[in-house]
Amino acid sequence: MNKWIEKGLRTGVVTTPYPKGRDEAAGISPGLPDAGAEVQDDNNTIASRCPTDALQPTDGPIKVDQRRCIHCFRCVRNAGEPFPWDSGFEWASLMSEASVFPPSFRRSLHIRVIDAGDCGACLNEVKLLNNPYYNMHRLGFFITPTPRQADVLLVIGPVADHMKIPLLKAYEAMPDPKRVMAVGVCALSGGVFRSGFIVGSGVSDLIPVDVEVPGCPPPPLAILHGLLVLAGRSEPHQFIEPANPVEGGVR
């Protein structure tokens, strides 16, 4: 047994400096189209390359809808002028100030993950939050098996029809105050499955969402950022309007 202890100790500390410092290791994020980029697109050439309407032509510069970008890279690869790319990961958007947990929850949150039809990649990234690189326990975030003890409902996937009842049941079973975190493009807008007969257009069809983490899949650090935003320990990327305000409205 002691050789395992030795092995563990020998590995040393690999944990990311984030959120105290900056993590600039290679390969931690696939990046997203830069939402702040002022790209004029008169002929709709760039926007038409986007298969999910994440790049929307307007009268002025192209509007980037991060809820829809699935990293197909069609706007940057083999496409003439590449669209400006943001290689960071602090993408989490907040619905409102009220979505942040009250101060007494700052230090620790318990999370129930609901896989509502994801492809496995988002789930894997959530799972990786527990690995030594990200080690979310050090920040007081814990994944719990029961929604009864959960503060955050972390939903991934476009909400397949069969998962609606489990999702609603889990949401109802959570004690107040509770927050919903939609992770991944599928959970935000339905992603590539949006036009399916049995898939909705994201979590906000069913329950009010508090924080959104775009990405397909969002890398672990992006999810971590989302959790920090919920706990009030980090600034959100932006405040946005809910996609589909459900009955009962936004908090």
Next chain:
Amino acid sequence: MRIDELIAQAKVIWEDALEAAFNISPQEAEFHCKPDRMNEFCNWLHHQKIYHFAGMIVEERSNRWDIHYLFYEEGVAVRILVKTGGPLDQKSFQSISRTIHAADWYEREAEDLFGLVFEGHPRLGDFILHDDVWQEGVEPMRAGFNIGAALENHKPKRDWRPRRIVRAPGSFIMPVGPVYSGDAESVHFHLETVGEEVIRVFPRLFFKYRGVEKIAEGQSVDEALLLAERFAGTTAFSHALAFCMAVEKIGPTVVPERAVALRVFFAELERCRHHIGVIESICNSTGLAVAASQAAILEEDALRLACELAGHRYLFGLVVPGGLSCDLDTDRCCQAVNKLKGIVQRLNDLDQALTASSSFLDRIEEVGIITESQARDYELVGPVARGSSYCNDLRRAQPYLLYDQYDFEIPCEQEGDGYARLRLLFAEVNQSLRIMDQVTENMPTGPVSNPYSVSPGAAVAGVETPRGATWHWVRVAEDGKIARYRPITPSFANWHGLHLAVESFAFQDFPIVLATFGLSVSENDR
């Protein structure tokens, strides 16, 4: 057996059953069989001629049903499509699953989605569309499917009862899921038990059914590629590759050599990363925290490596019809292989440490045993099959890309237990590294993609994903849109066989067996 010999032989023996028999390509034969002789003919192919059953594809053409049964032979790259069908108002076909049990779930799926009835199948219904929320008569894959009318039939059915086959005093169902554990994919298990041991397990799948095949209909190839890539994200590259290969076959488009080599490179990189992930979850299931953390570090390293090389941790957006979307210079390939060598070196250290941990081996040895004959009869694929000495790997059996040019082994284990499957994962990672090494050594030069133009037609392509063989069937209509896209996935085959491994086992072994199977729900549910 050579394909023309087979055709000649079949024509003699099955003269009255076959409507046509011809070869489409040197490696592909097509038989048109009368619906009422299907069972016998498939039986002959499977049991007498030892062709493996790969899957079943149902197509609703403009005026008739086309049902394709895909068989293939090991080693000589022979593929056989047996086609049967009938007018659209014919709803009933012969079931072949009594003789070829692997067809069981394919027929159930077709019954649920197309409304076809397979005579002789004992257990149709309540499969993909759950009977407790969807009333009978919803056939979403039919051409005239009306979602509005379907939703009217979408109401909870209170008198639904789970199917139970265990008849013992005091037996009950231990429900697990669909939301269970900390971070498990959504699936519902009915563990039938009288306490302490699982007598029989029924995985109730398709909680994540997203109707990928239906969404793809009418989409352009480019759009459908996104689906093929994203229905099973952890093996995205392999599935996108299979889709692209099928589309390129319809084209036909020649993929530049450099792209082919890089495709092999990335496919093997994905295999390494996937296997490390499964090793991590096996360590986790036995509660060996240090080993799980070590494996998780390596998995993250592999993910970062992929992101460095291809811009995406799961290799999304990389493969396109005609080649790859971006090039990778050979130097970076070499650096990557060296990095990966470091990862694999540490993985092998982990392997050694695990082999020396008796408490770990106690939990994983002799659990979840699958015998070779079971693996064969269920046509299990991937590491699960190879762990039971059913050594079937499409890279060998149906060489594609450049796999026949590389020197590598298909590892195989005899015992069929959890430990055999674990050893296999370690061995396969090493073989993948060996292939990648050879790829970088002989990297061809040139462009990484050829222009691709859509043309109508249908084709099937097989790829050995990390979890096993996948077959993607694509039919492109005259307008260049997808008419039918049907991925046959390895998890679908292996979920079918899971119950064999969990019969009469202690409760506490269940998560371990599940982890050693390395199943993906999203790949199965599509």
Next chain:
Amino acid sequence: MGIGLWLLIGFVLYGLGIAAVLTVPSKMCRSMLAGFGVAGSLALLPAGFDALFRAHSFRAALWSIFNAGTITITADHLAGFFLIVTALVALPSSIFAAGQLQTHPIRHPKALSALYLALLIAIPLVIIAADIYLFLIAWESMSIIVYLIITSSERERSAYLMLAIGELGTLSVLIALLLMSGDHGSLTFSALKSNGSNLGIGLRWTVFLLSFFGFGIKAGLIPFNFWLPRAYTNAPSPAIPLIAGATLNLGLYGIIRINAGLLPHPPIGAGVMVLIIGSATALIGILYATIEDDLKTLLAHSSIENAGIITTALGAGFIFLATGHHTLAAMAFVAALYHLLNHSVFKTLLFMGSGAVEGAAGTRSLDRLGGLLKRMPYTGLFVLVAVLSISAMPPFNGFVSEWLTLQALLRSVVLSSFSIKIAFVTAGVGLALTAGLAVTCFVRAFAMGFLGIARSEAISRAHDASKAVLTPMVFLAAVCLLLGVLPTTVIPMLDRVVVPITGASGTGALVPNFFTPNETGSRLPSDFVAQFHNLGAQIGRNVIPGPGLVVLHRGGTANPVVFAMSTSYMFIMLLFLLAVSGGVVALVVSRRRKVERRRQWDGGVRDLLPEMTYTATGFAQPVRVIFEAILRPQVVEHRETLTEYFRIAIRRRRDEVYLIDRLVLNPVSAATAWISDGLARMHNGRVNAYAGYVLLALLLLLVIASFG
């Protein structure tokens, strides 16, 4: 009024009751049953107390029988105690029986009522019989009445088995009694007693063995208890509380009466035998109770278990008696009698609960029950009290008596013989295991019956039983609590029974009056008392007046270990803590927090169906696995498949033949069948063969005669 009058009133009332139920219309029959049953029992109760608190035994000669002597009755302290227990059970049981008859009509209510009242006459008669005649008559009528009660509703083979094996027991008891009477010819118990002290060791062993097994059959001791689960399961539910609560005791009464009353004391070996058989009985009983699915059979096995616990304590008493440790013997007997009393109370209550549940839910199978608490809250509450009591949870009565029993066993350290110590340790371990399994068993019984979700239509429509059923349950539940909280009041009473047997008082050891040292002599050393003063033992005296609240074992100088506890204090503390924590919760909740009720988390399944909840079988499965070597289950699995892999059904049958059936009943019945087969073959009809048999018999007789 004296005991004789009370007894007379009781018997007359019961007799009148029989006449009444037979004459009045069927509709009024049950009120007659309840009225006369309660009235008779109310008369029996003072009779018992009178007998217990008299200085000298009551004795009355009734009438003479030609050539055989006088029929006499007597009521010493022991009899008084058993009369009280009987009355305590009979009183609520009569009301319950009437209530059951009202809600669940049976085929012959009149016959059942008459038999019930007749049983109420027979039981006290057994207790007060003072000679072999009357004893036998009462004993036999009791057996036959129980047999008739069981067969009254339907013909049951189990009743025949009970009667047959019961007759065997009677026979062996009779032989034992006759052996004791010796050549004197007098068949009164006093004659037996005076004769008893003169018996030789061989004869004493014979008498012990015959009587122990004879009475053991009635008490449900191994190896002859195979009749009991069968008979109890099939007994009609109005009568089973009485049968289980009162008749089982008579077997134990017989063992005490002969070994500790008529004989001075049994040999040490006999005591060890009682000890071991008792603990083995307890263990086997609870083991089968834990895995049993049928609620009534479960309770029957649990009766066996409790008879075993009582017998173990008796065995300890016999050994201490034989080795001259009179105070310890007194302690052991007090423990035995206390447990006997407790068992009668809570087992009666449990059988009432099972009757009510069966009536409401239509089934006794624990696998099919469930969720009854919401539908039958009161029944559930009282059954919970009984379950806590039988699981030996303070502050209820089972705790006190099991604690005393275990303490008595622990005191075996004073014994000198190593082998006897081993026997004690074995018995102690057996009892500890029994106590643990009992908790499992009754948690399972209660949880599977009352908690969870309803597993059948009938249950979701069930409702609490009538007042006639609930009232006796309230009464018994209250008695459970009182017996648990006031052991210091009960123990001196039991001591009155024990002192004549052992010649020493258990009270001094168990309930020391060191709180009142000024009164007639505390036998405790003053420094010891002072120590307890410092520990705060006196507090109770200021809070609750009484002769002392601590049940205590005082180790001697050789063994200065002190075991002390007080269920009374415990109960007060419990109430206090409950009040405090309830108050705190109320305070916190009302001030700061909002209480929300949500559905339980079920993993997100659409509907949590009854078949998805743990069954009683599943709950007991770990016990089954652990004790597989004893249970020896025969598992037959049969897999049905279509072609090779389409599995249609997995049928699994698990047969657990009752250990005693396997080891005793089945071999005996097989042997009997074999012998009768052989005998039948001998009757082959040939004259010369018969002539040969006669010749052989003659030869044999001659040989015997020549040796004799």
